[in-house]
Amino acid sequence: MSMYRELHRGAARATVLRTVGTRERRSHLTAPRVPTVGIDIGGTKVMAGVVDADGNILEKLRTETPDKSKSPKVVEDTIVELVLDLSDRHDVHAVGIGAAGWVDADRNRVLFAPHLSWRNEPLRDRLAGRLAVPVMVDNDANTAAWAEWRFGAGRGEDHLVMITLGTGIGGAILEDGQVKRGKFGVAGEFGHMQVVPGGHRCPCGNRGCWEQYSSGNALVREARELAAAESPVAYGIMDRVGGNVGEITGPLITELARSGDAMCVELLQDIGQWLGVGIANLAAALDPSCFVIGGGVSAADDLLIAPARDAFRRHLTGRGYRPEARIVKAQLGPEAGMVGAADLARLVARRFRRANRRRVERYERYARAGRA
Numbered sequence: 567m568s569m570y571r572e573l574h575r576g577a578a579r580a581t582v583l584r585t586v587g588t589r590e591r592r593s594h595l596t597a598p599r600v601p602t603v604g605i606d607i608g609g610t611k612v613m614a615g616v617v618d619a620d621g622n623i624l625e626k627l628r629t630e631t632p633d634k635s636k637s638p639k640v641v642e643d644t645i646v647e648l649v650l651d652l653s654d655r656h657d658v659h660a661v662g663i664g665a666a667g668w669v670d671a672d673r674n675r676v677l678f679a680p681h682l683s684w685r686n687e688p689l690r691d692r693l694a695g696r697l698a699v700p701v702m703v704d705n706d707a708n709t710a711a712w713a714e715w716r717f718g719a720g721r722g723e724d725h726l727v728m729i730t731l732g733t734g735i736g737g738a739i740l741e742d743g744q745v746k747r748g749k750f751g752v753a754g755e756f757g758h759m760q761v762v763p764g765g766h767r768c769p770c771g772n773r774g775c776w777e778q779y780s781s782g783n784a785l786v787r788e789a790r791e792l793a794a795a796e797s798p799v800a801y802g803i804m805d806r807v808g809g810n811v812g813e814i815t816g817p818l819i820t821e822l823a824r825s826g827d828a829m830c831v832e833l834l835q836d837i838g839q840w841l842g843v844g845i846a847n848l849a850a851a852l853d854p855s856c857f858v859i860g861g862g863v864s865a866a867d868d869l870l871i872a873p874a875r876d877a878f879r880r881h882l883t884g885r886g887y888r889p890e891a892r893i894v895k896a897q898l899g900p901e902a903g904m905v906g907a908a909d910l911a912r913l914v915a916r917r918f919r920r921a922n923r924r925r926v927e928r929y930e931r932y933a934r935a936g937r938a
Contacts, residue, residue, distance in 0.1 A: 600659040602915060603649055604908030606706060606901075607631065607641070608666045609681030609733065614648035615901065616656045617908035621717035623901060625652060631682070638687050646696050660700040662911030663689065664709035664903040666736075671751035673703050680769065702914040706903040707736035707754055708745045710896070713906030714858045715740050718897035725854040728896070729756065729845065731837075731863035731870075735777035739852065757781065761844060780840035782816040782863050788833050789814050799829040820866045831869060838870045842877025849891055850883040860896030871895055 599619035606613045608631065615626040627648050632640040649661055667679030674691060676684040694701040711728035714720040720728070720740070730736040735757030739746040747753050757777035758770050765774030778784055793800040793811045803822055807813040823830035845857050859871060875893050879885060898905060 601656055602660045602662060602908040602911045603652055603658050604904040605645055605663045606903035612644055613904050614652060615904050616652050617905050621905050627651060638683050641682060642692055645693060649697055660911040660915035661697060662702045662907030664704060664706035664907040666706050668752045669703055669705050671747060700914040702911040704910060707738045709906035709910060710860055710902035711738035711740055712745060712910055713898050713902040714896050716909055719858050719894045720856055723856040726856050726858060727848055727852055727854045728858045728860060730861035732782050732861040734781050776844045780837050780844060785816050785819055785833055785837050786814060789819055802827045816863060823869050834866050834869045835873045838873030839877045842874040843881050845878050846881035854891050856892045858894055858896050860902055864895055
């Protein structure tokens with residue numbers, strides 16, 4: 567197995583990887599059963615955790631994401647510090663990054679991250695150089711989908727699509743145990759399918775994107791518009807925030823819906839209806855066996871997912887004459903992206919170990935030939 571050894575030289579900190587053995591039990595993916603670190607980077611938080619080969623979180627740390635106006639190095643510094651902190655107490659073999667942005671097909675560069683200052687940023691190489699361990703970078707929806715397929719709601723499915731409802735909509739496609747990333751690495755950006763021509767303006771630059779109608783932002787926007795218009799149906803939520811429209815949030819809407827607030831229930835139904843319409847379109851294109859719904863908005867449970875299932879059945883192409891995909895809530899919650907990133911990094915650790923073993927074998931052959 568491999569071990570971190572930290573070197574202290576003045577204020578500088580660095581890590582090195584030392585290989586001391588080669589025999590481990592393998593998972594069904596033939597990856598080493600060793601601890602790895604998963605990092606989930608979003609617009610507001612960076613979450614890091616040590617995860618074992620069965621998807622169990624051994625320790626978790628969380629910090630705020632540095633302000634997006636700062637340089638990419640500031641975010642990289644945060645990641646390095648979290649990994650070094652965890653390596654003080656755990657034998658870490660590889661690091662996986664789930665980033666909220668577009669990652670290239672080589673899983674090295676973050677092409678674009680809307681909430682961070684990453685533009686064509688070689689994140690994998692920069693971090694691998696500083697940590698001296700194998701590093702894997704992927705889109706955060708891909709890592710979340712992988713976790714749900716390996717350890718959560720998608721176990722046993724061979725054609726799975728994951729939808730993550732948060733600030734916007736993310737997505738991922740898994741077929742036969744492989745994440746489908748597309749030719750350029752940016753497949754699964756379902757949130758930017760156009761569902762209403764000329765509709766609400768989206769930060770991506772287009773109008774009428776799906777995430778403008780079924781996401782955390784859409785939910786809060788609709789609630790705030792009703793409150794600002796002093797609609798009678800908004801009196802309950804306005805009472806709760808003391809008349810301050812800016813304090814209306816997605817979690818508050820979900821909480822009030824659970825307690826029976828009619829407006830909040832209706833808003834979640836609307837979001838769920840749009841969710842079902844988009845899922846029906848994806849079913850027509852991809853024909854998966856299962857849709858897994860994750861992200862913060864999924865905490866509304868059946869207040870959201872029940873209307874999504876109803877809309878899906880009404881809009882499904884060939885309804886009544888074809889099998890219907892299951893629509894289920896994700897099981898791993900906000901840790902899914904972190905767990906999936908750590909598990910994918912375990913596969914990178916396997917390749918690293920094989921390459922290292924080949925280098926050692928070549929060196930030994932050359933040494934024997936020199937002595938002959």
